[in-house]
Amino acid sequence: MMNALFASLSRVLRGPVERYVRPNRRLNSIAWDLQYKLGFWRYLDRLSDGEMPLALIETWAPMPAILDLGCGSSANMPLPPGRYRHYHGVDVSRAAIAQARGLARPHTSFSVADIRTFTTPSRFDAILLREVLYYLSPHEQRELLLRLPALLSPRGRIVVQVHDVTRASDVVDLVRGCGVPVDREVPARLGEGPAGAFLVLR
Ligand SMILES: C[S@@+](CC[C@H](N)C(=O)[O-])C[C@H]1O[C@@H](n2cnc3c(N)ncnc32)[C@H](O)[C@@H]1O
CATH class of the missing domain: 1.10.287 (Helix Hairpins)
Structure with missing residues (x-):
């Protein structure tokens, strides 16, 4: 309803x-x-694709440091203790970040910030853009994707999660053509949702 x-x-x-x-x-x-x-x-808190994207990140970076841009409440992001070094979530909504902090998961930190301007001296093994690019203009999406490699560790990768590849084909095409090489595309399915994908960049 x-x-x-x-x-x-x-x-x-x-x-x-x-x-x-x-x-x-x-x-x-x-x-x-x-x-x-x-x-x-x-409803997003209950939507997940099993162990993804942590299991995917572990294929290039065991015990990763993760930056999650537009993290929401972060409740649907699997973070089993001992499988990650640090997780930093960023979201423009104070209420979402309050919910995320309330989960009190170890080795996590959060910022209330706009991802269009957010920056940090830290470096990450994975930068996640889970269901968030749609809310930026195409120009902002491109600018962000081109800026993020500077925040990656030497083994770092960017992961873009798209829950419906067909409906979000404009975003998928923009990611594929943004200038940061796409390393692989992995099928995803959130809950009972349509065919989605994780696009791994760099
Ligand atoms: C559809 S929700 C996805 C939340 C989470 N990534 C997930 O997959 O469950 C989109 C999130 O992006 C955040 N968001 C949208 N525009 C943003 C911006 N410019 N800066 C930071 N966060 C933003 C919203 O507050 C919201 O939490």
């Missing part, structure tokens, strides 16, 4: 939100905060 309402609202508001809300950082964070406070994204 809540999801159907959310889907209809999203369709109606999509144009105005893209034009007026997202470009304004303050309005954008207020809008995301409101959605988390109203519980619109709670």
Whole structure:
């Protein structure tokens, strides 16, 4: 019921939100905060593709340091103790980050920040963009993807998660052509969802 309402609202508001809300950082964070406070994204907490993407990251970086951009509550990100060195989540919504901190998982830290400008002196073995690129303009998506390799460790990779490859073909095409080489594409399925993918860059 809540999801159907959310889907209809999203369709109606999509144009105005893209034009007026997202470009304004303050309005954008207020809008995301409101959605988390109203519980619109709670269903994501139960959506996962098993051990992914941690199992995928482990293929190039056992015990990785992970940066998760647009992490939401992070509840659907598998982080079994002893399988990662550190996890840092970044999200523009204070409410989402409060939920993430509330999980009190070891070796985690969080920032409330806009990923379009977020930077850090730390370096990571994996930078995750899970279901978040859609909310940036194509120009912002490209800029971000080109900026991220500077935040990677020598063994680091970028992982873009797309839950529906067919519906998000514009994002997938942009990632494939952004200028950072795509190393591999791994099929994914979130819950009962359609065919998705993890695109591994660099
Ligand atoms: C669909 S949710 C995905 C959350 C999480 N990555 C997942 O897969 O469950 C998109 C997330 O991106 C965050 N987000 C959107 N635009 C952002 C921005 N410019 N900076 C930081 N976070 C942003 C939202 O607050 C929201 O938590």
